[in-house]
Amino acid sequence: MxxxxxxxxxxxxxxxxxxxxxxxxxxxxxxxxxxxxxxxxxxxxxxxxxxxxxxxxxxxxxxxxxVPNRLPEDPDGPGHLVKARYTPLQATVLGADEQDSDFHEALREADSLDGMPVVVADLHSALAPILCGLYADRPGVRVAYVMLDGGALPAWFSMSAARLRELDWLAGVVTVGQAFGGDVEAVTTHTGLLAARHVLDADVAVVAQGPGNLGTGTRWGFSGVSAGEAVNAAAVLQGRPVAALRVSEGDARERHVGVSHHSLTAYGRVALSPAQVPVPELPGEFGERVRDQAELLAVRHELVSVPVEGLHEALRACPVRLSTMGRGLEEDLAYFLASAAAGRHAAGLLK
Incomplete structure (x- = not known):
């Protein structure tokens, strides 16, 4: 080097x-x-x-x-959870839910999120705009990011999560499944959500995969399927799942224009528990298209129309760079407004 x-x-x-x-x-x-x-x-x-x-x-x-001539120190614990298992870089971490953890007793019988709003998103790039919408209406709330393992496994890869943590926009990062490197480690999405509530004392959790979404152009072959599974986890734990729509006006791929097929599949087919789905009040024919597509989810979920006034300004003031699939705020404003609308709706659920 x-x-x-x-x-x-x-x-x-x-x-x-x-x-x-x-x-x-x-x-x-x-x-x-x-x-x-x-x-x-x-x-x-x-x-x-x-x-x-x-x-x-x-x-x-x-x-x-x-680094052959500068090896890391040998791991000496604590912790017995092995993540990225059976790879050359498998890591041993201390899970909040394992027996040697100070939080084991708090989580051993934990079974409820006590009605905590859980905002679920397909892409990691939705995290910052969700927080923009949330803090625009409810500054000072405690938010935990529960990072799924569908994208990057190390939470360290995310510069935005590190910066948001530094600014106290996040109370902490919880890495679940094979993901690791968060402030708190957990075995499953379920214990990750419980740790967000009972270890980090979060008022709201945001659940999304790490950077690096994987898609194949098929109905089922994309890592964001886990968003539907996260809705189920939030519901079974007595949380209040909020399903953030993936919306785009700038994507060149027709399957992602308007409401992405990722959202329609994850929430319409995978999520078996009802969630609230914030539908941003976008203007013009494109806004009508988004509303019409979102109606496909009304069979199981509750659609909630969310105004977007003031959210563009909140997004412009975001302390981290906003980017999705290489597109910035002004190149795909609808994407970021939809994510911020989910944050705004979650803010309204807080007492």
């Missing part, structure tokens, strides 16, 4: 030279020091360049697999 570009909790971004290529190629790389050790300029690093070879938009980094 030649230089450190920047760093944030759990991650270091590097400049590297890939010497295995002819000619050598300079590129960005990302290292997670808790897993691989902290690289320094001049170190030789072992890289995985799959993301570069595939031209991935999210996570277009070479990933540091090891």
């Amino acid at each position: 030649t230089a450190i570009r920047r760093e944030w909790p759990g991650a270091v971004e590097l400049d590297v030279v890939v010497t295995s290529d002819e000619p050598a190629v300079r590129c960005r790389a990302l290292a997670y020091p808790p897993l691989v050790g902290r690289p320094e300029p001049g170190d030789e690093v072992l890289l995985n360049t799959t993301a570069l070879a595939m031209g991935l938009g999210t996570g277009g980094y070479a990933m540091v697999v090891a």
